[in-house]
Amino acid sequence: GESVGLHLPTLSVQEGDNSIINCAYSNSASDYFIWYKQESGKGPQFIIDIRSNMDKRQGQRVTVLLNKTVKHLSLQIAATQPGDSAVYFCAESHTGRRALTFGSGTRLQVQP
Amino acid sequence: SQTIHQWPATLVQPVGSPLSLECTVEGTSNPNLYWYRQAAGRGLQLLFYSVGIGQISSEVPQNLSASRPQDRQFILSSKKLLLSDSGFYLCAWSLGTVQETQYFGPGTRLLVL
Numbered sequence: 306g307e308s309v310g311l312h313l314p315t316l317s318v319q320e321g322d323n324s325i326i327n328c329a330y331s332n333s334a335s336d337y338f339i340w341y342k343q344e345s346g347k348g349p350q351f352i353i354d355i356r357s358n359m360d361k362r363q364g365q366r367v368t369v370l371l372n373k374t375v376k377h378l379s380l381q382i383a384a385t386q387p388g389d390s391a392v393y394f395c396a397e398s399h400t401g402r403r404a405l406t407f408g409s410g411t412r413l414q415v416q417p
Numbered sequence: 418s419q420t421i422h423q424w425p426a427t428l429v430q431p432v433g434s435p436l437s438l439e440c441t442v443e444g445t446s447n448p449n450l451y452w453y454r455q456a457a458g459r460g461l462q463l464l465f466y467s468v469g470i471g472q473i474s475s476e477v478p479q480n481l482s483a484s485r486p487q488d489r490q491f492i493l494s495s496k497k498l499l500l501s502d503s504g505f506y507l508c509a510w511s512l513g514t515v516q517e518t519q520y521f522g523p524g525t526r527l528l529v530l
Contacts, residue, residue, distance in 0.1 A: 339518065339519075341521075346524075346526075347523060347524065348507050348509075348521035348522050348523050348524045349461070349507070349521045350521070351518050351519075351520060354518055394460060394461070396461075403449060403466055403468065403474075404451060404463045404466050404476065405461075405463070405519060406463075407453075407460040407461040407462075408460055409459060409460040410458075410459070410460055
């Protein structure tokens with residue numbers, strides 16, 4: 306069956322460092338991937354997405370990398386700031402499915 | 418711009434009582450609508466989604482039901498709440514017939530005692 310999981314439940318980084326959050330997926334048919342940031346008590350906030358015809362996409366201070374060969378997805382945050390502290394979720398979907406399947410989340414803690 | 422609202426923000430209900438959570442979207446037409454549940458410290462589990470008025474798809478068998486009486490209104494209900502229904506309920510919307518970004522509401526925190 307489908308599963309989307311994360312390698313590290315908690316990641317602690319120093320302010321100004323780069324952060325890398327990883328995600329593995331198991332469904333070979335997955336062709337759409339998305340990262341969300343969720344602060345405590347709030348709904349998830351869209352960060353960046355990528356389709357399977359790409360292997361890299363950049364946003365403001367964030368980059369998503371997709372390795373379809375090993376079914377691995379990562380989110381890189383440059384110059385991590387205290388405001389980046391949150392739980393980050395990866396999610397996937399595939400053609401014909403209207404909903405997203407979410408991973409269990411990684412907590413990012415930014416130390417000042 | 419589009420906005421999504423959920424209410425109430427917080428709810429404490431006794432076991433066996435009914436439930437009605439409401440979600441509305443503004444600034445768009447014919448959105449896909451979704452209900453998710455999030456247990457404490459966990460990921461999101463899809464409960465229901467709807468591609469149009471009166472059209473509901475259920476992802477998991479459970480004590481809950483959903484309805485979409487209007488294009489931009491999505492309601493999550495239960496006739497009798499269970500302790501296991503406690504959690505953070507999130508509504509989301511998206512556009513299009515293929516996978517597109519889902520945008521989430523602020524959530525409703527439900528505690529069943």
